[in-house]
Amino acid sequence: MVEIKAQPFPFPLRKQEIALVVIDMQRDFAEPGGFGASLGNDVGRIARIVPDVKRLIQGFREAGLKVIHTMECHRPDLSDLPVAKRNRGQPSLRIGDEGPMGRILIAGEPGTAILSELAPIDGEVVIEKPGKGAFYATVLGDVLKERGITQLVFAGVTTEVCVQTTMREANDRGYECLLCEQATESYFPEFKEAAIAMIRAQGAIVGWTADIDDILETISHA
Ligand code: TIU
Numbered sequence: 323m324v325e326i327k328a329q330p331f332p333f334p335l336r337k338q339e340i341a342l343v344v345i346d347m348q349r350d351f352a353e354p355g356g357f358g359a360s361l362g363n364d365v366g367r368i369a370r371i372v373p374d375v376k377r378l379i380q381g382f383r384e385a386g387l388k389v390i391h392t393m394e395c396h397r398p399d400l401s402d403l404p405v406a407k408r409n410r411g412q413p414s415l416r417i418g419d420e421g422p423m424g425r426i427l428i429a430g431e432p433g434t435a436i437l438s439e440l441a442p443i444d445g446e447v448v449i450e451k452p453g454k455g456a457f458y459a460t461v462l463g464d465v466l467k468e469r470g471i472t473q474l475v476f477a478g479v480t481t482e483v484c485v486q487t488t489m490r491e492a493n494d495r496g497y498e499c500l501l502c503e504q505a506t507e508s509y510f511p512e513f514k515e516a517a518i519a520m521i522r523a524q525g526a527i528v529g530w531t532a533d534i535d536d537i538l539e540t541i542s543h544a
Contacts, residue, residue, distance in 0.1 A: 326500065326540040328532035330522050333500050337544045341388040341471045345456065345478025345485050345506075347375060347440045348393055349433045352479070355422035356433045360415040363509035368479050374504040374534055375477050376439055381538040383443070388469065391442045392449045392456045394484060395429040402452040402459065454487040463495060473498045475537060476529075477505035482517040489521060489529050499529030502537055 325332035350356035352368040396403040423433025508514035521528040
């Protein structure tokens with residue numbers, strides 16, 4: 323059996339059944355004037371992981387493995403935006419308001435796009451999601467079943483919000499989940515650290531975590 327070096331113990335790789343899920347690497351979370359900034363966050367932290375996310379995506383493509391992208395966004399008529407989500411916090415701009423990159427977190431707007439360096443290529447699935455978890459109100463579960471995927475490697479932002487929520491959804495649905503530590507980020511370094519620790523605690527209660535080089539090395543030779 324091929325294993326990826328991981329914590330709290332090695333991850334048993336089934337190469338035919340694994341996919342990379344890149345969560346919400348959108349301008350809205352990584353650039354000034356977007357949703358993340360409207361919530362008062364230092365978005366510069368997100369831009370710093372782009373080279374590692376790119377390296378991870380590239381490694382999966384070169385190994386012939388599937389890459390799935392998600393985008394957090396809402397319909398232009400806001401019909402999939404709960405009032406509670408629109409009103410949450412005290413943002414300078416709310417979801418659907420006009421910002422410097424178009425309407426905040428609305429499908430099709432320039433600011434909602436995936437960062438150009440990480441753009442999906444032809445054939446890669448892109449899941450638009452209205453919630454924090456990528457399974458809620460999307461076809462992700464059907465897509466994975468159709469393709470025989472049972473193991474998921476996770477990258478993207480933010481670690482303790484959309485990444486962790488999606489890993490928990492996936493875990494409950496029976497997927498084996500592995501988080502790439504260098505390819506995820508939070509606006510709060512202490513929350514990234516805590517999320518990583520709680521995911522792999524109690525014998526990988528939610529999933530495994532691993533270094534990017536250990537993941538890339540194993541998938542390239544498996
Ligand atoms: N605010 C925050 O940390 N995250 C989000 O709102 N969405 C995602 O994590 N994608």
